Amino acid sequence: MALYVASSSSPSTSISSSTFPFSTSSSELSAPPISSLRLSDWNRPHVLSQGVNSSRRNCSVKPVNVEPKRNGSIVPLAATIVTPEVVEVVEKVQVEDYDQLAKELECASPLEVIDKALEKFGNDIAIAFSGAEDVALIEFAHLTGRPFRVFSLDTGRLNPETYRFFDTVEKHYGIRIEYMFPDAVEVQALVRNKGLFSFYEDGHQECCRIRKVRPLRRALKGLRAWITGQRKDQSPGTRSEIPVVQVDPVFEGIDGGIGSLVKWNPVSNVQGEDIWNFLRTMNVPVNSLHSQGYISIGCEPCTRPVLPGQHEREGRWWWEDAKAKECGLHKGNIKEENTAHLNGNGNAAAQANGTATVPDIFNNQNLVTLGRTGIENLARLENRKETWIVVLYAPWCTFCQAMEASYIELAEKMKGTGVKVGKFRADGEHKEYAKxxxxxxxxxTILCFPKGTCRPIKYPSEKRDAESLMAFVNALR
Structure with a gap:
């Protein structure tokens, strides 16, 4: 947005809205860094017009502002010299109904959504890039022809392959990724007090808060909007309801306060398979970790490849329950729920509002549903006549949902073999007993109860395809 100021010799000259074009030609000069403007420059029209240029096409972009508040920025100073008419335009942008916009863009393509976001926010929006398949966002932004910014969080614990991928992306698109780093003092205190791998013992939240959430918070305080690669199919437990665009429920933007930051999720309705088809079609560079079985990529100690029958998100923080599979960057996705009490058969559970239910899984005529009494009796039998395999599950768990098909296939294959295939819902009031x-x-958790013994044997592998489970049972029956 170019700003033209009247000469200092005519202080009474007013500025009309026509002097604030929403697009400029590609021949305009690129903007100098904010810090390079001197107070005296505000009386030099040619300098000021460069300082606030945010051309739609082919302009330079300023880095993510990492300061808590941009007190010396151009925005508030420019606001003091504009007419009330222009101020009213800004007010309308701030109070836009993003719920309605989300409905309008529900069926829009990712390219259309990103083009809308870049047009609306210009230099005050940036793409959050993790080094995984969200490189698709950069490709879409590149295809719009508009200038765009990309930032990433360097936690200090990423895979070497991810760092090399960052460099490849910069060279491929001719951009500079704006890296955000954690506070060295905070990291040092955490490591000195708890060691390098404390998250394996007390959860990943504290480490993620220091290495990811706080750096992200600093980055977003310099923006009015950001673009993420969240998809509904990534984590059905926490991301199934994300809209295409929303007012960020957690973080604040440059103006501060609730509602000061807009969050765009252009690929929220896109399936992972379609993302990969797009990347292959457009010959987009991808992280080499993907060819090693990694799908969701984060820090090296907390990320591993997924195996057949596993959900992609299970490669992250695998030692924790499914409900904790967010690092804090998208904390607004997690909804508080009261763990429900089971009915007699353990087939359903009421949610927090008391009306909806969590539908049960592993429903098949070849599967035996065990209640608390049933599993206790099975565990106590010393001379069992039949071999049992039982899954301890929770219907809301995305990883249980991901293995449902293979477990039902196992039950069908075991029919008539003398092996019983069962399930026991082990969340809620039964969780402590199951632990x-x-x-x-x-x-x-999958257990085998071999015939003639009383001690259950825990399935040790992360492979949950029917063939692997069958091999486990056959080795013990």
Whole structure:
């Protein structure tokens, strides 16, 4: 947005709205860094017009502002010399109904959504890039022909392959990724007090808060909007309802306060398979970790490849329950729920509002549903006549949901073999019992109860395809 100021010799000259074009030609000069403007420059029209240029096409972009508040920025100073007419335009942008906009863009393509976002926010929006398949966002932004900014969080614990990928992306698109780093003092205190791998013992939230959430918060304080690669199919437990665009429920933008930051999720309605088809079609560079079985990529100690039958998100923080599979960057996705009490068969659970239910899974005529009494009796039998395989599950767990098909296939293959295939819902009021007596660590946990013995044997592998489960049972029956 170019700003033209009347000469200082005519202080009474007013500025009309026509002097604030929303687009400029590509021949205009690129903007100098904000810090390079001197107070005396405000009386030099040719300098000021460069300082606030945010051309739609082919202009330079300023880096993410990492300061808590941009007190010396051009925006508030420019606002003091504009007419009331222009101020009213700004007010309308701030109070836009993004719920309505989300509905209008629900069926729009990612390219259309990103083009709308870049047009609306110009230099005050940036793409959050993690080094995974969200490189698609950069490709879409590139295809719009508009200038765009990209930032990433360097936690200091990323895979070497991810760092090399960052460099490849910069060279491929001719851009500079704006890296955000954690506070060195905070990292040092955490490592000195708890060691390098404390998250394996007390959860990943503290480490993520220091290495990711706080740097992100600083980055977003210099923006009015950001673009993320969230998809509904990434994590059904926490991302199934994300809209295409929303007022950010957690973070603040440059103006501060609730509603000061807009969050765009252009690929929220796109399936992962379609993202990969797009990347292959457009010959977009991808992280080499993907060819090694990694899908969701984060820090090296907290990320691993997924195996057959596993959901992509299970490669992250695998030692924790599914409900904790957000690092804090998208904390607004997680909704508080009261763990429900089971009915007699353990087939359903009421949610927090008391009306909806969590539908049960592993429903098949070849599967035996065990209640609390049933599993206790099975565990106590010393001379069992039949071999059992039982999954300890929770219907809301995305990883249990991901293995449902393979487990039902196992039940069908075991029909008539003398092996019973069962399920026991081990969340809610039964969770402590399952932890204490049934070796429950996280969901799902799979146990084999061989005939003639009383001690259940825990399935040790992360492979949950039907063939692997069958090999486990056949080795013990």
């Amino acid at each position: 204490r007596e049934l070796q429950l660590g996280s969901f799902p």
